[in-house]
Amino acid sequence: MSHFPCAKEIDAKEVLKEKGLKSTPQRLAVLHVLHESTKYLSINDILDKTKELLPNTGLATIYRTLDVLAEIGLITRVHFEDGCHTYAYSSDSHGHHIVCTTCNKIMDFAECPFDDYLENLSIKTGFKIKNHFLQLFGECNECAGSAS
Amino acid sequence: MSHFPCAKEIDAKEVLKEKGLKSTPQRLAVLHVLHESTKYLSINDILDKTKELLPNTGLATIYRTLDVLAEIGLITRVHFEDGCHTYAYSSDSHGHHIVCTTCNKIMDFAECPFDDYLENLSIKTGFKIKNHFLQLFGECNECAGSAS
DNA sequence: ATTATAATTGAGAAAGTTTCTCAATTGGGT
DNA sequence: ACCCAATTGAGAAACTTTCTCAATTATAAT
Numbered sequence: 554m555s556h557f558p559c560a561k562e563i564d565a566k567e568v569l570k571e572k573g574l575k576s577t578p579q580r581l582a583v584l585h586v587l588h589e590s591t592k593y594l595s596i597n598d599i600l601d602k603t604k605e606l607l608p609n610t611g612l613a614t615i616y617r618t619l620d621v622l623a624e625i626g627l628i629t630r631v632h633f634e635d636g637c638h639t640y641a642y643s644s645d646s647h648g649h650h651i652v653c654t655t656c657n658k659i660m661d662f663a664e665c666p667f668d669d670y671l672e673n674l675s676i677k678t679g680f681k682i683k684n685h686f687l688q689l690f691g692e693c694n695e696c697a698g699s700a701s
Numbered sequence: 702m703s704h705f706p707c708a709k710e711i712d713a714k715e716v717l718k719e720k721g722l723k724s725t726p727q728r729l730a731v732l733h734v735l736h737e738s739t740k741y742l743s744i745n746d747i748l749d750k751t752k753e754l755l756p757n758t759g760l761a762t763i764y765r766t767l768d769v770l771a772e773i774g775l776i777t778r779v780h781f782e783d784g785c786h787t788y789a790y791s792s793d794s795h796g797h798h799i800v801c802t803t804c805n806k807i808m809d810f811a812e813c814p815f816d817d818y819l820e821n822l823s824i825k826t827g828f829k830i831k832n833h834f835l836q837l838f839g840e841c842n843e844c845a846g847s848a849s
Numbered sequence: 850a851t852t853a854t855a856a857t858t859g860a861g862a863a864a865g866t867t868t869c870t871c872a873a874t875t876g877g878g879t
Numbered sequence: 880a881c882c883c884a885a886t887t888g889a890g891a892a893a894c895t896t897t898c899t900c901a902a903t904t905a906t907a908a909t
Contacts, residue, residue, distance in 0.1 A: 611888040632780040679842035694827035759859040
């Protein structure tokens with residue numbers, strides 16, 4: 554089938570294979586779409602952009618594919634304070650995200666210096682903390698630059 | 702109308718008044734329900750528990766009320782990795798949450814020692830960070846205690 | 850207390866979103 | 880090239896959220 558010349562395509566195929574999942578054009582296309590975009594994409598945006606690559610793609614496939622890709626860590630859900638979540642490509646499976654509240658640009662960053670803090674909090678609260686979810690909202694430099 | 706003897710009821714009335722919003726029994730009841738519960742509550746859970754206090758409450762009112770209460774900071778949305786969000790009472794408008802992945806208990810904590818880190822990241826990424834959202838997942842001591 | 854009025858509510862309809870079903874197709878191993 | 884389990888597309892079904900509007904009600908003014 555057709556190719557989406559994405560730097561991560563080979564990695565993705567590897568990961569899919571490891572998990573016993575097929576590398577279908579649909580899965581690679583969705584991944585490509587998310588990887589290309591620096592902005593928030595709704596489900597329909599993802600469907601539309603995927604259809605540019607694979608015109609017959611169905612909506613159910615998008616839902617299924619996003620679930621699969623999130624499950625294996627190739628993408629991450631991004632939550633908004635209102636409304637609900639969308640998905641973004643993660644360069645690192647532990648990636649956190651910064652979201653621009655003006656243009657919806659999403660940038661991921663892997664740094665996570667919270668380990669000491671979390672250990673502390675773990676003792677205080679009695680929770681055995683397994684996972685955390687940090688997301689920042691703000692304005693990217695381009696949006697902050699334009700008149701407010 | 703009836704009373705829900707909640708420690709925060711007076712505060713809530715104050716806040717609602719400040720914002721020019723009415724203190725309706727529905728709003729106080731929903732707040733009471735969230736305040737009582739230490740666990741994740743779905744929309745229908747919230748509706749059911751609210752109906753125990755006010756039997757005629759409609760679903761649309763729950764949605765509207767949650768929006769209003771979140772807007773003014775009396776409650777906070779809680780997101781889950783899969784599925785979507787729910788709401789929890791916040792003792793502090795800057796409250797973060799810890800969620801038990803076994804029993805769904807939600808505990809809020811106000812501590813937030815990230816300011817230095819965020820300033821740093823702000824410089825690095827060019828984002829003017831306005832808001833952040835931290836949520837921890839783990840096991841509470843009770844659940845961790847029981848056999849796994 | 851009574852009244853006026855704008856905000857809020859309940860109920861069901863409408864709109865929107867997500868999941869399910871199943872026959873057809875296809876990726877990947879042999 | 881073949882086989883088989885995994886995956887897909889399409890539409891139906893289920894579920895969730897928002898909208899509409901007449902009736903109700905909290906609050907402020909009288």
